[in-house]
Amino acid sequence: MQTHPxxxxxxxxxxxxxxxxxxxxxxxxxxxxxxxxxxTKAKLEAYECGIPAEGDARGRxxxxxxxxxxxxxxxxVEAVFMIPWAVIYRQxxxxxxxxxxxxWEMLVYLGFVVVGVFYVWKKxxxxxxxxxxxx
Amino acid sequence: METGFWLFLLISIIKILVVVVxxxxxxxxxxxxxxxxxxxxxNRWGPSRVGPFGLLQxxxxxxxxxxxxxxxxxxxxxxxxxxxxxxxxxCALMSIAVVPFGAPVMWHGxxxxxxxDVNIGLLVILGITSVGVYGxxxxxxxxxxxxxxxxALRASAQVISYELALxxxxxxxxxxxxxxxxxDIVSVQATHGLLSWNFFGGFQFVAFFIYLIAAYAExxxxxxxxPEAESELTAGYHTEYSSMKFAMFFMAxxxxxxxxxxxxxLLFFGxxxxxxxxxxxxxxxxxxxxxxxxxxxxLKVFFFLFLYIWVRGTLPRFRYDQLMGLGWKxxxxxxxxxxxxxxxxxxxxxx
Numbered sequence: 422m423q424t425h426p427x428x429x430x431x432x433x434x435x436x437x438x439x440x441x442x443x444x445x446x447x448x449x450x451x452x453x454x455x456x457x458x459x460x461t462k463a464k465l466e467a468y469e470c471g472i473p474a475e476g477d478a479r480g481r482x483x484x485x486x487x488x489x490x491x492x493x494x495x496x497x498v499e500a501v502f503m504i505p506w507a508v509i510y511r512q513x514x515x516x517x518x519x520x521x522x523x524x525w526e527m528l529v530y531l532g533f534v535v536v537g538v539f540y541v542w543k544k545x546x547x548x549x550x551x552x553x554x555x556x
Numbered sequence: 557m558e559t560g561f562w563l564f565l566l567i568s569i570i571k572i573l574v575v576v577v578x579x580x581x582x583x584x585x586x587x588x589x590x591x592x593x594x595x596x597x598x599n600r601w602g603p604s605r606v607g608p609f610g611l612l613q614x615x616x617x618x619x620x621x622x623x624x625x626x627x628x629x630x631x632x633x634x635x636x637x638x639x640x641x642x643x644x645x646x647c648a649l650m651s652i653a654v655v656p657f658g659a660p661v662m663w664h665g666x667x668x669x670x671x672x673d674v675n676i677g678l679l680v681i682l683g684i685t686s687v688g689v690y691g692x693x694x695x696x697x698x699x700x701x702x703x704x705x706x707x708a709l710r711a712s713a714q715v716i717s718y719e720l721a722l723x724x725x726x727x728x729x730x731x732x733x734x735x736x737x738x739x740d741i742v743s744v745q746a747t748h749g750l751l752s753w754n755f756f757g758g759f760q761f762v763a764f765f766i767y768l769i770a771a772y773a774e775x776x777x778x779x780x781x782x783p784e785a786e787s788e789l790t791a792g793y794h795t796e797y798s799s800m801k802f803a804m805f806f807m808a809x810x811x812x813x814x815x816x817x818x819x820x821x822l823l824f825f826g827x828x829x830x831x832x833x834x835x836x837x838x839x840x841x842x843x844x845x846x847x848x849x850x851x852x853x854x855l856k857v858f859f860f861l862f863l864y865i866w867v868r869g870t871l872p873r874f875r876y877d878q879l880m881g882l883g884w885k886x887x888x889x890x891x892x893x894x895x896x897x898x899x900x901x902x903x904x905x906x907x
Contacts, residue, residue, distance in 0.1 A: 424665035425564055433568040433672035434653050434680070440572055441649035445642040445804065452800030456626045465630040467701045468795055474631070478702045486709050489880070493716040496888070500723040503895070504679070507730040510899060514906055524903045531892055538888060547884045549877035 488546050499534050503527070567666045572653070575671060579652055583810040584614035590865045597869035618803070626799040629699075636698035641797065641804040644691025648811035651684040655818045656739050658828045658850040659746075669828075669850065670739060677738040678730065681819060682723060685774065689715050691808065692776075692783070692793050699796040707792030710876065711776055711783035717883040718773035718780075724891035725766040728898040729823045732758050742827030749833025753826040759901070762894045764824040766887050771816040773883065775809060778868035782876055817860035821853065828853040 467474040506527055509516075513523030541547060588603065588610065595602025603610035628634065654677035658669035667673060674680060689712050696708020732754060733741045745753050754760040773780040784792035794805045821827055828849035830836075838845060874882070 425561075427675075429561075429564060430672045430674050432565065433572060434674060436568060437572050437653035437671060438646075438650055440576055441646040442642070444576065444649065445645040448645070448800050448804060449638060449642060452622050452624075453626050455622060456624050456799050458625060460627070464627060467629055467631050467699070468790070469701060469703060474701070477631075478700045478705050479697070482705070482709060486713050489713045489717060492884075493720060496720050497716075497723065500720060500727070503724070503727050504730060504736070507727045508734055508736060510731045510902065511734045511906070514903070520906060521903050524899050527899065528896065531896060535889070535892060538884075538892075542885065547881065549880050 485546070485549060492541060492546065495537070496534070499537075502530070563664055564666060567664065567668075568671065571668070571671050575652060575657075576649065579649065579811060579814065580807075582814055583807050584618065586810050586814065586861055587617070587806070588614050589861070590868070593862070593865045594869045597866075621803040622800055624799040626801065629796055631700040632796060633698040633700065636694045637796075638801075640691050640695035640698060641801045641808075642691075643694065644688060644808040645804040645811070647684050647688035647691060648808040648815070651681045651815050652811075652818070654680050654738055655815070655822065656742055656827060657853055658846065660739065661846045667739075669846075673737055673739045675735065675737045678726060678736045678741070678823075681815070682719075682726075685812070685815075686716075686719060688808070688812070691805075695797070695805070696793040699793070701796050703790045704793050704795045707783045707789045707795070710789075711793055714773055714776070714780065714782065714879060714883075717880060718770040718887070721766055721883060721887035721891050722770035722774060724888065724895065725763040725770065726823060727891075727895050728760050728763045729754050729758070731895075731898055731902065732760070738822050738827075742822055742829065745826040746829035747833060749826075749829070750831045752833065753824065753829075755824040759898070760824060760894075762890065763898075764820070766891050766894070767820060767824070769882075769887060771820065772864070772867070773879070775812045775816055777809075777813065777864060779871040779874050780879060781868075781873060782879060813861065813864055814857065817857045817864070818853075820860050821856040825856050827856075 467478070506523070510523055514520045517523060545551065591613075592602040592610070603613040606612045606616045628637065653671040654674060656667075656670040656673070660670070661668045692711045692715070693708050696704045696706075696711070699705070729741065730736060733744050735741065745758075748757070751757045755764050772778075776783050783789070784794075789795075794802055797805065830848065830852050840848070
């Protein structure tokens with residue numbers, strides 16, 4: 422049996438994070454000092470297949486990437502809401518006193534999620550290859 | 557017996573160092589395995605010159621990459637350019653902390669085969685994987701190279717799209733276990749061998765295939781390796797990186813592959829539990845009893861790593877609109893349907 426307090430379980434996690442970050446940092450540092458540096462002008466240019474780079478790379482890019490990021494935040498939050506429900510699902514019949522209450526409740530919620538997906542789908546946000554999207 | 561704090565700390569640090577060393581070795585040899593297997597699939601030998609059967613090739617590669625010139629192009633934004641590979645690699649090395657490698661063996665009240673068992677283990681893994689996207693996105697943006705930027709945009713959009721399907725796929729498993737702790741998730745599958753694994757006994761095979769597809773996209777592996785599609789984007793988000801920084805992105809990718817294979821094993825294939833369960837009597841002494849579960853775990857993880865390589869050697873690359881379509885229009889609805897069916901079935905059985 423585990424005999425130490427539960428909160429101690431997070432200490433190894435913190436140490437692991439420190440070890441991982443420390444290892445990554447030391448690798449970058451050591452390779453910087455071990456490798457030799459003989460820079461020429463051509464070497465220090467951006468590599469775009471041998472063609473001289475035209476202008477700056479940080480221009481505009483397709484709005485679809487922003488849309489995907491927004492959709493991700495929306496739907497991921499919805500998915501996260503499902504996890505507490507899933508953890509407690511086996512005990513719900515005892516808590517609520519009805520065998521299917523927990524199921525119907527989540528079905529209503531999932532219904533809203535599905536309507537959301539369907540709306541986004543019909544708006545054409547998920548069609549990457551067409552220009553007809555309503556964005 | 558009450559565990560002393562310093563003893564606990566000492567055991568934890570030793571466990572972490574051992575696991576990190578094993579993980580890095582496993583990363584190096586997964587690269588070799590991939591080159592060997594892909595070589596055989598393409599009817600050639602793969603690395604065979606350095607050491608017997610090319611077994612020392614990873615060492616040679618590592619030494620070479622370490623000694624190479626570390627180039628920082630003029631046009632990059634330096635702080636983020638240096639930070640990006642650090643984020644990518646450290647996130648890849650972190651999540652192994654909550655993975656149980658074998659059946660719990662207590663020594664002075666500390667489990668020897670798991671670094672730590674937090675009761676939100678699965679969420680820790682999902683969270684750390686999400687932070688890993690920053691490494692890719694920042695590397696592309698800070699490089700100030702059009703190919704890098706396009707590769708990073710593709711990678712980020714793909715990873716966050718498939719993360720949704722991945723998150724929904726694990727809900728079914730969590731529902732069956734009633735816990736997010738990976739130790740508990742494995743121990744409920746450890747009773748009747750094959751039949752109590754979530755894949756077979758739990759009817760979570762739909763969730764498993766969603767998880768598998770999403771995991772391939774999450775780790776930017778073939779057939780979803782569009783971020784580094786060399787025929788379109790030079791090398792994608794790490795075009796501007798050289799020397800060890802370049803190697804760190806690769807190490808991160810392979811470490812992620814290993815973590816994802818571990819999680820697939822834990823969630824759907826019973827982790828360290830033997831496929832025969834209690835059907836065959838326990839054999840051997842205490843040491844064999846402790847190490848046999850580790851053997852099963854490693855065997856299953858190896859199978860998933862082999863599957864990764866096999867798929868890479870077999871399937872062609874997706875087109876980007878097909879990729880996003882598959883994620884949003886197929887995997888997400890199927891994952892939601894899986895949740896509904898699983899919960900309904902469980903409610904009926906509980907009655």
